[in-house]
């Protein structure tokens with residue numbers, strides 16, 4: 001998934017710094033509090049003893065329940081055929097009506113066919129789950145597969161804050177339900193869907209390595225990925241305005257006035273020996289401010305890497321932007 005702030009391209013760098021700092025990972029507990037697509041924890045799944053994963057957004061919870069908690073392969077061919085083709089009595093056409101071509105609201109996030117297909121698949125998943133025909137593990141595997149597959153045919157520039165005026169080429173292609181495949185490993189896993197400053201206060205949230213990848217700027221994930229939450233939850237609500245937004249929790253990490261104190265509170269309350277945090281030179285917090293927070297609690301260091309990222313300019317064409325990615329490291333006293 002093309003996700004704002006994804007660490008897909010930086011994961012090997014981050015993991016190698018973690019290993020150089022901490023040593024052997026085999027008997028270590030790794031915790032990721034801003035998990036997003038879960039790429040860092042997924043890469044460590046076969047290497048650590050225990051993973052704790054958390055994110056504020058429900059779609060992220062679904063992805064991490066699948067990629068981290070699932071360990072047994074499923075024979076999904078028949079299941080996916082059923083999900084795509086059975087006419088479920090739970091189908092309320094919510095995605096077609098509110099977010100698709102020729103729906104009542106004319107919000108062009110999906111083609112008519114794909115909007116209806118998402119409704120069919122999502123309703124079938126829920127019906128099988130409610131009638132105990134699939135386990136929790138299969139439920140999250142199916143949901144994650146639907147989220148990833150729907151995202152591939154979404155008619156957006158990349159996030160769901162707006163849709164394009166005309167169906168782009170990939171949005172015209174038929175949605176194919178592809179399996180969200182996961183690594184198999186015997187590590188212990190806990191996945192949460194909470195505000196990280198609340199979660200960190202719980203006594204059992206402790207261990208060796210804490211990796212933080214908070215939002216860097218004011219773009220709220222709940223607004224930018226609202227449709228993924230809507231597909232994952234498939235609940236009834238009144239979509240608001242031109243983009244069909246749902247209510248969402250505003251993260252303090254996206255608010256200039258709140259972010260310093262909120263990060264300070266998190267680091268102070270973290271019961272972990274090592275804390276690593278990704279941030280870049282364009283974020284709400286300056287390098288100096290982060291240094292100020294981290295150095296209060298132990299031995300602090302920072303590693304810099306230059307990073308190429310895409311940015312839309314005023315004429316909506318994309319150009320390469322060179323940014324500096326920081327990896328902050330704290331060994332807590």
Ligand SMILES: C[S@@+](CC[C@H](N)C(=O)[O-])C[C@H]1O[C@@H](n2cnc3c(N)ncnc32)[C@H](O)[C@@H]1O
Nearest residue numbers: 005006007034036037056195196213215221251
């Ligand atoms: C930069 S992204 C993480 C990207 C992730 N490392 C990846 O590679 O996909 C930041 C994440 O922080 C989450 N987030 C924002 N505020 C949060 C909070 N208060 N508690 C927990 N998660 C939060 C967002 O939902 C988003 O997924």
